[in-house]
Amino acid sequence: MILAITLSTAMVTLTESICWKEVVKATDVSGIGVVIYQKPTSSLCYEERKGINPPLCIQKSVPTISWYTPLDRCLPPIHIANFDTQHGWPTSWPERLKIWTSNLFETNREYSEERYNEDTRHWEVLVSGIYMHNLAINWSSIRNVIDMNASFGGFAAVLVKEPLWVMNVVPIHGLDSLPVIFNRGLIGIYHDWCESFNTYPRTYDLMHSSFLFGNLKKRCDLLDVVAEMDRIVRPGGWVLIQDTIEMIEKLSSILHSLHWDTSIHYDTFLVGKKGFWRPS
Ligand SMILES: *[C@@H]1O[C@H](CO)[C@@H](O)[C@H](O)[C@H]1NC(C)=O
Ligand SMILES: *[C@@H]1O[C@H](CO)[C@@H](O)[C@H](O)[C@H]1NC(C)=O
Secondary structure, eight states: OHHHHHHHHHHHHHHHHTTOEEEEEEEOTTSOEEEEEEOOSSSHHHHHOSSOOSOBOOOOSOSOOOSSOOOOSSBOOOOOTTSOTTTSOOOOTTGGGTSOOOOTTTTOGGGOHHHHHHHHHHHHHHIIIIITTSSOOOGGGOOEEEETTOTTTHHHHHGGGSSOEEEEEEETTSOOOHHHHHHTTOOEEEEOTTSOOOOSSSOEEEEEEESOHHHHTTTSOHHHHHHHHHHHEEEEEEEEEEOOHHHHHHHHHHHHHTTOEEEEETTTEEEEEOOSOOOO
């Protein structure tokens, strides 16, 4: 009991110091308590604290530090809606899915609005024109999709009306487009496909890849990557790969050796369907 009180006092001090508002406090019949806190929507409370501890963070010039960065004991300032376009609240869903809200990257030409819009149009045409009807994939059996080289997330954005979700993977050696994916309201993660992928859910129904393997094969063995894909896809699930014809043929023969059914479409797309075979 004393411990509980001590913890709770420390918790109150902490939550007050970071301006979290207690909105619900309740205990159920067995004595298990629940407290729900709400984070403030402006920096006003931060500035009005008596001791400025923890302090406000000094904004770093690089907005997207992703890993191997120690935790900072500071509070990032909260910017008020429409205060400026760089830090304002995002446009609401689903409008934000297809508009270019990010000007975090205006110095990098690879992130231009023009390229983003082109990418969106490209995926609209490809998915509705070819993926949905001409590749013999049974889309009604697909719920979990993983896009191995998601770029701006255009593939996921086009699929948003389908009853499925897409995990967007941004390869760490390519363009860092994960902030764009998050700005659209989609989910994503960084990954190096020469390493194993941490899977949750345990399996995916469809793995999609667009021109990923050319770069990859300079750093690791394709066979290892395909074995990892075989692990990630559920039995009866699919891969859909767009690549050069040389790469498609190589991948197709590896998938065959794993007893997958494969077909090649328009010399550009490889569709593989995993069966129930396992090496004995
Ligand atoms: C497609 O998948 C659905 C759901 O699993 C299944 O009911 C249907 O029979 C499948 N269609 C074909 C043509 O295999
Ligand atoms: C991902 O795809 C793009 C084309 O959309 C390609 O230029 C790029 O090399 C690929 N990234 C990696 C890491 O292979």
